[in-house]
Amino acid sequence: MAAEAEPAGMRTVQRAIDILGLLDESRPALSIREIVAASGLPKTTVLRLLGTLRLNGLLWVDEHGRHIAGPALLRWARLAEQAWRLPPAAAVILRELAAEHRETVHLYVRRDIRRVCIAQEEGPQSLRQVVRVGDELPLWAGGVSRALLLDAPEALLRRVAESSPYGAAHLDTLRAWIEEARTLGYATSHGEREEGLSAVAVPVRGRAGAVTAALSFGGPSTRFTDERIRRFADGLTAAARELVRVGLPFEG
Template sequence: MEPEQASGSGVRSVRRALDILSLLTEEQPVVPLRTVVEATGLPKTTVVRLVQTLEQYGLLWATEAGYMAGPGLWRWAYLAASSWQLPPETVDLLRGLVARHGETVNLMIRRDVQRVCVAQQESPRPLRHVVRIGDELPLWAGASSKVLLSGADDALLSRIALLSPHGEGHAAQLRAWSDEAERAGFAVSHGERESGLTAVAVPIRAAGGGVAASLSLSGPSSRMTDDLIACFTADLLDVSARIAAEGFDHPLVPRS
């Protein structure tokens, strides 16, 4: 029993440390100790012990105002950037889509039962759809999900359906959506996950022909009206083909 307890305690400590690091955001680059205690619900003594350990590894840096990201994260940031950043040519293509249509562009891949945003260019408009790079979103709804589930087996669809608000029976709808996206070459969603949000997505194909990622435009449904969907889709398909021709590669993309 002791090894199991030690292992469980270790995992719990890791999760608590990651919870503390996750409090740091662009909007909140410095977090006071009191905020950490309140946000985690942990005893102050436990929080102090955790932040001191994170400081020792350079992952946090203590200031008079609180804790900020430590210099030790630079090494990890460099490794992440070298593995995850898209080529400049691909980034330019995404920026071009935003410039032409004024809506947010997302590039997503599937990671088990989630979809992960690996690149984004935000709409310049005040009212816009925002998903941060690295965010994980559910696969049970949305245009990107329909595209990414192309070729998914029944077991995967059932697992995703169980995580949805609709229950296991939603697997049949997921199958219908993914089959339609495969036939049409694109997918559209209107308020399936967020009310008032519309998205159009197309696949980015890997060298072997499978779906490596989804490329989408998303924004308020009031702007992304049905009469514009064909225009959005045509441009997305053109850009997707150009990205695929450059050889889209990513750590989480299944190898064919």
């Protein structure tokens, strides 16, 4: 009986997480009707899950009867911020890098088949790429993805390819991109995820040599000329080594 109950329990947890995931900056409050429509779950299931989430403070009901993020998440957010905050020396490295090359710097880690921005330093130019700390992006495209996937096993690459708009056929393209990045020591992309945007990225390798993160510049493609890309790659590579030297909170 216990073995049969476990999958159902896991499914319930995943559904609750999916409901929480419906909330974002563009939809900070949702009605029950909107949650039912977006989740695709029966209304009775949604009501049961919402009750549990409210009971545990993960959701709250506002004055309009809509569901918003609950107060219990404040504690978790504080814990996450403490766990992932860069040490002062690392933050200085990103700040100096953005100032020197006049482009926005991002630091990403891989989470399954997606990448998460854990730190950024905006460049001084008014026209720049906007990715916020905490944003998740797919791994099937972009220079950052190539850098993060340099050591990835075949099974993961296959799952990333299958998550792309091109399906499993994208696997060969991923392999070619990663091999090019391995040869060059850095990765570039132009308009793969969003037209008009380019990126240069390098892997951040931990003391054991494994890729733990990716450091990148992102911005309008018109500024990412061949000459600047080479300078960007040199600057990012040097900064990645410094980040490992000063220490990162997630690198063992």
